[in-house]
Amino acid sequence: MTDLSQENPYKTLTITASSNGVDKAKAALTKLDFESESNLAKSQGLSDSIVTKFFNFKPIQLDSFKRICQALKLKWIEIAGIAEENPSEAVSTNGQDSEAVSTNGQDAHSTDRSSSELVEVTVIDRQPETINASIVLTGDIDSAELLKRIESSLQNSSGETIKISDIKRDSIQLILEGSKQDIERLVSQIKSGEVTELSGFPVQDIQILNKTSEDDQNNELDPKWRLVEEIASCGTLRRKLKGVDLSDADLSGADLSGVDLSGADLSGANLSGAYFKGTNLNSVNLRGANLSDANLKGAYLNDHAKLSDANLSGANLKGAKLYATDLRRANLKGAHLKGADLSLANLRGAHLKGADLKGAELRGTNLSDADLTDAKLRGAKLTNSRNYFINLRGTNLSGADLTDALLSSADLSGANLSRANLSRANLNSSDLSGADLSGAYFKGTNFIGADFSGSNLNGANLSDADLSSRDLSGANLSDACLINANLYSADLSDASLIGACLTNANLSSADLSSADLKGANLNHANFSSTDLSDANLKSADLTDAKLSPAIVDNTQFGDNPGLDESIKDDLIKRGAMFEDVPGDNSESVTPSER
Template sequence: MGRSHRVSAAGIAKVNKAFDRYGKTQECLGGLAGCTRQTVNKFLAGGPVEKRLFKSLCHTLNLKWKEIAELESEEEETSRTTGSMNIASNPVGSRIEGTTSIGLVEEQDSTKTIVTYTTQNGKFVVKIPGDINSFLENPKEQNIWLEAVKRTSGDKNAEIYKIESGSIKIIFNVSPDGIKKLEEEQDKISLVARIIRRVKGEELDLSDTNLSGTDLRDIDLSGVDLSCADLSNANLENANLENADLNCADVSGANLSGANLSNADFSDAIVENAVFRNNLGISSELKQELINRGARVKNLAGADLSGANLFAANLSGADLSGAYLIAANLSGANLGGADLIAANLSGADLSRADLSRAYLIAANLSGADLSRADLSGANLSGANLSRANLSGANLSRADLSRAKVKNAQFGDNLGITEDIKGELKQRGAIFEDSPGDRAEVFTR
């Protein structure tokens, strides 16, 4: 079943009349329904909207969602799983010699073709209609199918073993694990082939499609409609997503490192644990928004996130070198192993934050709240901790050599010996507790 609903052609007028009667802006409607203005605009125009948000918008406009939704039968919904390609399960797909076979209908240039997948004698077979001689003389098309099989199976060493007639029968050598994956996800093979075959700039509707776990590295998806698509755990490394519509798409756990995100629409997208690193066209505002929604944004070097609310954000291992985080709320954030070299964290709230093994060399932490933070193994060499609050912070194995600690407040710290306490006091630190334990802190 699809992940989204859309307003039917007959329901468009009713929806827009209800919105006019509502009398407020799209932003107001989205705020009450729990979505963004972009989703409201798509809803009013009859575009795909995630089911939960679709129902919420209908409720807010006092509409019965079943009366205006373009409801489809299960067979029809399956036929839309590849958007404009109109690929559907073929009910007459046959089994050959006890092997798995699924037929798919693909519409290209208004001609319907049936693509069938089977497994025979330990090899994976794709059957497509067409002229065998033309196919044999078209290495580009052969490579498209080979690449689709490689990306769907995860077997980089897959190869074309033989091409036979009847109509066109492509036999692939694929590893046993790769064949198992192909058998489980046969519906994705034609879809990936269609994506690879796409000419740059060509419109492609992949809304509501299932591309979860698919290898889409380095592929041009610029301008493609991926709204409400399932891209969870997909590999989109270095993909071109410029101007792509990812509204309400699920990219949780996906790898978007190096992807071009210029003007990409992530409104209402699910981004938990998605990895963003070294992306083109991603603003500081979008980075902050993605972090707040659970994404793992890694490339934040030099970013200005002053005053940002990053409470409990997952920034483990992130590159925040030279970043401006003045007065930012990082309370409870995970910054374990993060690169914060020369970052400006003055006045920031880092209480209860995980800064274990973080690199804070020459960082400005003046006036920061580090109370009960975990700084175990952190490198604070040359950092400015003047007036910072480190009460209850774990300083086991932390390197405080050459750190400025004048008027910094310590107390009840793990990792502070009497000798180290005395040295820090000589450098201007303030202690308000009894002696700590004997874990090692470097202050040389």
């Protein structure tokens, strides 16, 4: 029996059904009363998505392709178009011409094949009397085109009746069909050394098979699918599953708890609702697998497990070990990741909408371009620790709960943090340039060394925030709440503070040159040594504001509650410009007019 822990030798070979092949498959689906593609998948232990790909002209693994064709009582070689007169629909070309056969050590179309893997080909005759042969080649067949090239080489060298009819799992074995005369000629050519390779593949061995042995091989259930059936019916008790190939299999709802699946191939498998408590999934390949609503609580997925493009929506991953896991573009919508270790994991482009990441370990995690809309990140650890770096560039964190989150030195440039709760979060030295922080909540947040240049803080709650010496140049702070905020020596040049509330704010030594503070509430604000040159303070409430030491060269005032005439006169003398608008008439008062 084939050792299931060994890599499938034709694992990289994918086949696409031809247009005519799909038509035949659809007709067989109806004729055999499967009623639906889903029923066909279920009956063969295949993932729904794999059968869907088959009927939609998408490439799938050869073993899955053959299983579908076997269930539909069709010859896979014909459904793939390889045995048809015009195989172009199934075999993609790369500009290479038909292949020659190397004879007497001469290579008419040389290809270096250093691999020690073997390819065994069975040859079948088109004449009324046909025989079969098994030929062993050195190399790795990874495309349907190579099969066609080898078949062409065989026909050119030994007779046009020879056809590839199958490829077997053991070593890499092609099954050919041809007339007795052509098959015997091929055997003679190989034994004598006249033919040493086929289309660049060195020939290792050839033998004629009798009809009985070929039928036995064709009727034998592939060990992989036998295992799938056994797991589905009897479970995994005492089974050795380390390194097994269960790709494309339907294991939905299976209890895989406590099993050692390290190094296993579960790519494309349907594992929805499966149970993985305490399962060893180290280095497992789950690329493209469906794990929706699966329970992976306490599962071990470190050592670079592959989960890119996997569907993990609603999955229970509480406390899961996901260190350095590949989760690119994974669907984790609504997933339960509370306390999970995702440090150094790659979540680039992942969908985490509504996911629960409270207390999760996210040090060094790549979350660039991820969607974390309404995600719960309360207490999540996203800090830059040692050599770790958190990449949240362009990430959607709108409405996310980041209370107490450690985000020091994080790259949040261009991120969407609208309505996010960043209470008591540590944003020390983080890059928030160009970020959307509209409506965000920042009570008790640490902003030391943070860069807010060009960010959108419209309507953000920054009351009591310490933004001293921060770069907020060009930032949009319209309607923001900055009550009691410390903006000492902050750069607010060209910033928009229209309608902002800066009651009791400390703006001393800040740069507000060319800033727009129209209609802002500046009650009791401290502008000591503040640069307000070319700023717009029209309609701003200046009740009890401290303006006497401020730089007001070309600063625009007008209709300002709380500003008495004595202060107004002093400001004009220092270069301020006033515009009073009684009714429809306007009057600008400048120092030269006084």
